[in-house]
Amino acid sequence: MNIEKLLEQAISKSGYTNEKIVLQKPKHEKFGDYSTPLAMQIAKKIQKNPMEIANVIVKNLPIADYISKAEVVAPGFINIYLDKSFAFNLAKKTLDKKYIKSEVLKRVSLQIKDGILVEHTHVNPSKSMHIGHLRNTFIGDSLVRLYRFLGLNAYALYYQNDVGMQVSALSLAKQINLNESKNYDSYLGWADDTYSKISTMIKQDPELEAKREEIHKEMIGFDSKSWDLALNLSTNILKEIFDYLAKINVEFDFIIKESDVLINQVWEKAFDLLLKNSSFYKADSGDKKGCYMLKMPNQDDKIIVRSNGVPTYVGNDIALHLWKYGQLDDFNYARFENLNGTNIPVSDPNGNLDYQRPQINTVVNVVGNEQSYPQEVVKQSLKALGHTDFYENFIHVNYGFVYLSPRSCDLLGLPYNEGDTQIKISGRAGTVLTAHDFILHLEKKLHENFPDSPELSNIAVTTAKYELLKIDTFKDIVFDLERACDLKGNTGSYILYTYARMNAVLQKAENDSFSEQDIANLNEFESNLLTEINNFLDAITKFYNNFTPSTLCSYLQNLCLMYNSFYSNSKIIGAKEENQRLLLTKISFNILELSFELLGLNKVNKM
Template identity: 30%
Template structure:
């Protein structure tokens, strides 16, 4: 990790300088370096001298020169730096000796964080998945790949809420709402049925009462209605898994919410919670009969959260007065199990392939759970319930586990005006985006989007010898949903999503295939340079820019894994593809002069290797040809 190496050396130089100037008590700012936009300003640069000026009572230029002298004393000039340049008002510009860098073997820091459980997707099993669900899955799966790449042991969970209101609505519809129509899949039929049922509640109040009955039956698990719910949920889950598989998304374990309730996990959690004074049953007021987790003085939740929360969540109700558990109650029990803090364990059955599910008639398997840290990928609207789970852990005294519970929040996917119009939504209000609504049947299904994108790719392709159009389509959609900053609301536009040039997944695949073609032709001509004999006589700007970017790959990987930001990898990969294409255009490789050719072939191979690594982390294919 090149930048970490340089940060370490500069930090040592700064500390040595502070000791020499007898300012040991000075708080030294954290040293940061960056790659300047202009190649003229070095391969890396630091502004630490300017940050130290006040504390050291010297001009930034003087401090920068003193730091440079320390670096030279350390031998850095003879190691990886060809020169250090001081520029007004006090920048320290570092120039890499690229021939030395080529010979170095950089590695990621050793990972000692133990086991990570990542929960993502977790779609209600009541209808087909839509593009909002797919953003969750793509983010979660990329985090899995990212953390595994840097050395973590990762277990992937998909939590199936088979006791919730959404499935209850679908079951009410299956039992009481006649609906006919042409549907290819059960989930698509339930998509329309779910919307029809919710509309029927407004004109048939007795149906809303049926929902309460169905919820009780689903929890009990002993009636014909509960069997209808289980069969519907399992069929839809299989369709969800089929949808996600098209995007390379896999899981280790499906945790059924019904297992948590029926096998006593909530009962065990309830007994633990009863031992704390923060958990009690209300005896009066609108929450009379409810079991509530009280907020401690140190854990006050901000007003904005309270306003966004539902009534029962705002008051931390875990068990409603009618005996029905809230989602949060079951989630608390689930997280206690994730950390191995309950005196119970699930039993498991194979669901398909290497995927396991929780099932009462299954076998024991102690490999699942027992996490050292937990990551939940859930959109920003679930921030309050996630906070409640963390506070429950704290109330029980599990502070370390609460500290290692991470909520990866992200903005929801909405529809652009043109996409909304295509779906028949009234856009006369002139909004910039329109929310999807399962209750109204408004949204773009995952399979529907994949079919549309596949047809677009098929029309635009000039060659059909490489990846199938469907695989390319899935890669394009996946990258589109990943490249935005996590907190950004993705305003989904069909035209934008189906573009195949610019900052797109297709652009990355073409860049990789181009590099692969060059390497293949070089091998056919027996032009395979030996790294020990590759010399750099001089560097063209395009060569240096590409080298400089490649050198930052491990730093990018490490940073993204710590910050849990998949979009960081997208940004890196897009810039790498752009810089490689610039190099390919301006610097002949196979037709280069004999003195330049070995290095350019090596650089092409290094770019291909690095881009392939990034594509793997992003869950995109690395095609030999398109």
């Protein structure tokens, strides 16, 4: 099926020219399976009536067995209707995952080089994950899942900053016995209660500030009691973070620790490479005298090394990306033992694990909107250094902030100012919502709808994931606890409820011989569902092209709306059209199952 080609032929035969054919998916079946505004596009250029142009194009449209009719509607749209037998057979093909993979790869416009490194999550080792981290995590995890489904080699990287000021602050707290850790059942519980306290104390006491700086200097010497303490703290906190990640069905392939970046002298090795490049130079005059600069195309040159010899954030990030792309020596690795008994490779200067950094051709960084400029500078820097291939395959997937609604703060007992419509998550303001507490609150709220469900934990995790994925990544989210649990809204609970309904229908079927069913006459609700089923491949394609799991979430919402309308208005078991309707149910069910895999949602067969 190639509707675009048929339209191109019709345009040419009609004597018109057009730059690009845009095919849209109408929201309602009565407007066809596809619609195009191309007549209006042409009319704008040649100053003629778009209705006349559309009628001429439809008259010259070649005959195709998969098109039942094409009609013109004001102000000049051309609506195209697929033959229902063809559409039904097309829908049945989505029962085959291999077909879905091949079709999506044919449709994608964005070419991503295989060997994809996705870096995401980035939790400071001084506190628990919060709801904002979860958004980063779920976006990154869904991208890795999508790439792997399509047969690409994709790897999830967790980068741990284990030598930052947060760790030295916690090390100081340990040394002065602030909040005795023996009173806590987890390192994270102690860190959550302690970090804000010790930070406030350091700001108010110059002696503590000096002590913290001393500890930090000892830490990055990597041969002291301060370093041993910091390493123990950061490692145990990381284990608890990874234990939580496993519970929400998120996995990583390997871990790189910032301490090993320093020990391995990644920056120093990168600096040696930079010195060999003519775009990298030392300023000998002006306010930047003594700084090492990088000549940038179409913008001011950037400081990479300050005059005191310390690399900037951009300088360190350039070095890290040169490592990612295989331009610098790899680390040694050891096994990182998770609390659940699993293990993954982790950088370790003394490690002897037989593991090597995978071949990376594309880097995807899932980082917040506020880092858009630094990310672009790193990308442009790689180009300036002559690595055009790295530049072209450097992708920043940005995302907006997560705020809380006033209603959520009321339910959670969190403070906010009168008149606030969205409340920023802030430890200082007392509005932090940890990921763990977030899921627990969702469970408690969902219990009101499903008091007897043994699956509350799975429902809560899926509700959280869907709520944080359904909004376009670059937009901010105002999370509302009540709305997230609504069974009638665009929520994970609603999607799960529909999945369980489909499962119940299929369980009642006496056999699965309906899989070979041919089409009979379709009622309005069957036809609408069939049309939505055939939008699935486009939804995955847009997810891939735009790095937006939200497009797949929107599709699932529409599919579930169409299915529930079909379910409410069309008898299935016992009807003369039973096999046909069971097959529509089976196809819809399979689409949900695959979508759950791509988004990392938990499946629940019964609510």
